[in-house]
Amino acid sequence: MRIVVSGTHASGKSTLIADFARRHPEYLVLADPFELIDESDDRPAAAMFASQLRIAAGRLIEGESGENLIAERGPLDFLAYLLALDELGRTVLDRSTLSSAADRTRTALATVDHLVVLPLTAAHPIHVGDDEDAALRETMNDVLLDLLDDSDVIPAGLTVTEVTGSPAERLARIETLIAEPRSSERG
Structure with a gap:
């Protein structure tokens, strides 16, 4: 079973994955790619x-x-994030770059069984400090949710599930997903 947990920054991904990994040591955990890049300047770009x-x-x-x-x-x-930066006017993306990024995303997601998305919700807010880029966080969240309906990016047959609730409720939902046969669902 191959699961990707997606969401904007400070949406609960690390907590969910840590909780899941404690219960499921048979799963390889792939860390946030940010931890794998050599960036002396970590401002969003x-x-x-x-x-x-x-x-x-x-x-x-x-x-x-x-x-x-x-x-x-x-x-x-x-x-x-790239589309959010463009929407916020912080960068200008050319069609070639976007097309290449979308193709690579679709190819990679075709290897995944479950895409779990953690949207920001008013019912279960995660408060962040002033050092977080609130505008980018909100815009990325909105763009990510819009991309879930884009057949140029999301391959047919990929199970996409938006997971909300407390940390315990989120973990329980993922555990239910891995126990169920694959099917596309949202909610």
């Missing part, structure tokens, strides 16, 4: 997100298809 997209896609495409894994972030996250 298009080049940084493009690099993380390549890492996130590459490790899914090149990994063994039969292995149990759970990844913190996939290429879809970084495509959403």
Whole structure:
């Protein structure tokens, strides 16, 4: 079973994956690609997100298809960040770059069984400090949710599930997913 957990920054991904890994040591945990890049300046920038997209896609495409894994972030996250930066007017993306990023994202997601998305919700807010980029966080969340309906990015047959609730409720939902046969669902 191959699971990717997606969401904007400070949406609960690390907590969910840590809780899942404690209960399921048979799963390989792929850390957030941010931890794998050498960036002396960690301010959000298009080049940084493009690099993380390549890492996130590459490790899914090149990994063994039969292995149990759970990844913190996939290429879809970084495509959403790139589009969010563009929407916020912080970068200008050309069609070629976007097309290449979308193709790589789709190819990588075709190797995944479950895409779990943690949307921001008013019912279960996660408060962040002033050092977080609130505008980017919200815009990325909105763009990510919009991308879930984009057939140029999301391959047919990929199970996509939006998971909300407390940390315990989120963990229980993922455990239900891995016990169920594959089917596309949202909610």
